[in-house]
Structure formats: structure tokens, C-alpha cells
Amino acid sequence: MVTETTMHEPVFKAGTRDEFWTDERCYIRELINIESVPDFSLADSRVEPGVVTELHSLSVREWYYIKEGSGLMEVGGGEPIEVGPGDTVEIPAGVSQRITNTGAGDLLLQCVCMPRFTPECYRPLK
Secondary structure, eight states: OOOTTTOOOSOOOOOSOOOEEOTTSSEEEEEEOOTTOTTOEEEEEEEOTTOBOOOEEESSEEEEEEEESOEEEEETTOOOEEEOTTOEEEEOTTOOEEEEEOSSSOEEEEEEEESOOOGGGEEEOO
């Protein structure tokens, strides 16, 4: 049972968390990724037209939710699968992944990681 003495602040202020460029070849804006919430993280990702993200794996489970644009998603070395708005992609921990923006505009997606993403989770595959 949660009591007033055990409950933490229910609102996390995002502040001015601007997007940043990553070696993965996309922009990321962290929405929820804090030590006090270790169970998951949530981020917006933006892939520019024609860009193929770096082939990589994570040591955590990840889901992509496609918000806008179109792309080809590769998971586990399988054939690329077309993705678009409303699609969700499940990526198990330790499995290779990359996405290609096949549209004329930015590909916008949300990334959920469980447990939360930290830089040590990322492994480039070349």
C-alpha cells in the first residue's frame, strides 16, 4: 500500500530536454530515463530521410512505436519489414536491429526500453 510517507513526487519535470545526435545516426530526446525509475525508459527518436541507422543490439528489451513516416525495420537479421504510423516493433534483448527511413520526411518513433536504457546497453555491430 502506498502511503503519503512512501509516495514520491508523481510528476517528473522534463525541463528543456532537447534532442541530441547519436552515433546510431538518429536524434534522440529522452522523455523518461532516470535512476529512480529503473524499470523502463521512454524516448522520442527522429531518423532523417534516406538514413539507415547503425546495426546494433541492446542488452535490454526494446519496443519501437512508429508515430510518423515510413521505414524498413530489420530485427535479428531477418528480411526488412515495412513499418508505418501505428506499428509497434518488438526487439528482444541481444538481438540485432536497424531501421531505414524510406519516406520523404522524418521517421518519428518512440522507444521504450525495459529495464531502462543506459549507454552501457548499446553495442554497435559492424
